Amino acid sequence: MINVIIHGYLGKMGQTLKRLIDQRDDMQIVCGIDIGLAGKEDLTGESGTVLCSKPEQFKGEADAIIDFSNHAAVKEILYYAKEWQIPCIVATTGLTEDELAFLNETSENVAVFRSANMSLGINLMAKALQLMTPFVEKDFDMEIVEMHHNMKKDAPSGTALLLADKINEVCEEKKEYIYGREGGNLAFDRKQMGIHALRGGTVAGEHKVIFAGPDEIIEVRHLALSREIFAHGALAAAEFMAGKGPGLYSMDDLIG
Ligand SMILES: NC(=O)c1ccc[n+]([C@@H]2O[C@H](COP(=O)([O-])OP(=O)(O)OC[C@H]3O[C@@H](n4cnc5c(N)ncnc54)[C@H](O)[C@@H]3O)[C@@H](O)[C@H]2O)c1
Numbered sequence: 001m002i003n004v005i006i007h008g009y010l011g012k013m014g015q016t017l018k019r020l021i022d023q024r025d026d027m028q029i030v031c032g033i034d035i036g037l038a039g040k041e042d043l044t045g046e047s048g049t050v051l052c053s054k055p056e057q058f059k060g061e062a063d064a065i066i067d068f069s070n071h072a073a074v075k076e077i078l079y080y081a082k083e084w085q086i087p088c089i090v091a092t093t094g095l096t097e098d099e100l101a102f103l104n105e106t107s108e109n110v111a112v113f114r115s116a117n118m119s120l121g122i123n124l125m126a127k128a129l130q131l132m133t134p135f136v137e138k139d140f141d142m143e144i145v146e147m148h149h150n151m152k153k154d155a156p157s158g159t160a161l162l163l164a165d166k167i168n169e170v171c172e173e174k175k176e177y178i179y180g181r182e183g184g185n186l187a188f189d190r191k192q193m194g195i196h197a198l199r200g201g202t203v204a205g206e207h208k209v210i211f212a213g214p215d216e217i218i219e220v221r222h223l224a225l226s227r228e229i230f231a232h233g234a235l236a237a238a239e240f241m242a243g244k245g246p247g248l249y250s251m252d253d254l255i256g
Pocket of ligand 1: 007008009010011012013014033034035036053067068069070071072073091092093094115116117118119230
């Protein structure tokens with residue numbers, strides 16, 4: 001049995017994790033922590049899960065912490081992870097430089113896993129792209145197109161940039177990113193990689209990488225149909241991290 005603490009328990013991801021864990025018989029939530037539980041704590045765990053608003057209220061044992069909370073809460077859960085020697089999976093995004101430095105420092109004393117995209121699919125796609133790139137770099141043009149729902153604030157998506165960076169890592173001649181095209185003298189320059197953002201509807205997230213060569217086109221596409229893909233990745237990370245010693249781990253370690 002893998003005993004898990006969820007930090008950010010009441011949130012969209014916290015509740016998605018709860019739904020998925022409740023369907024499993026090899027994993028259970030021993031504690032749910034959320035600032036929204038202040039004044040409504042159940043420290044007896046009679047319902048099967050201790051519910052609290054601060055990490056230090058939970059004094060039981062656990063195999064892994066999964067954090068989908070807020071960047072400002074990450075230091076506190078890392079501190080707790082170190083004190084209690086529980087591997088911690090940080091999926092929360094938007095960490096400041098100071099918070100990131102604290103995370104790196106903490107990983108010297110306890111196992112810490114961090115990924116800005118917990119979906120196995122996107123991380124596998126990045127690996128596949130790195131395998132393909134050396135074969136197509138010379139003769140193919142490369143473009144990335146992403147589409148998200150109409151409420152998304154930023155463009156291009158962080159994941160589109162992650163994919164571009166992964167490709168660029170293995171390019172002999174590094175690409176310059178250009179975002180959209182407009183104008184009259186735009187013959188394709190292979191030194192460039194176009195990254196294009198489409199917005200509309202309720203699309204959870206689509207990323208397409210296009211390698212366009214002479215007389216053939218390869219497209220690698222990932223379509224996120226729901227938030228569950230991030231939760232599945234986090235649960236896989238929890239299984240992977242249980243029992244791990246100090247160090248900084250990522251999706252690369254999980255996928256192998
Ligand atoms: N890495 C990934 O693949 C991935 C995927 C989805 C979301 N995220 C990130 O995970 C985070 C949470 O996402 P969400 O959609 O569940 O957000 P959400 O706003 O629905 O939930 C966040 C929860 O954290 C709680 N929280 C905030 N501050 C807290 C504190 N100090 N202590 C304890 N709990 C606290 C909130 O009360 C809330 O219930 C965000 O940073 C998001 O960007 C990452």
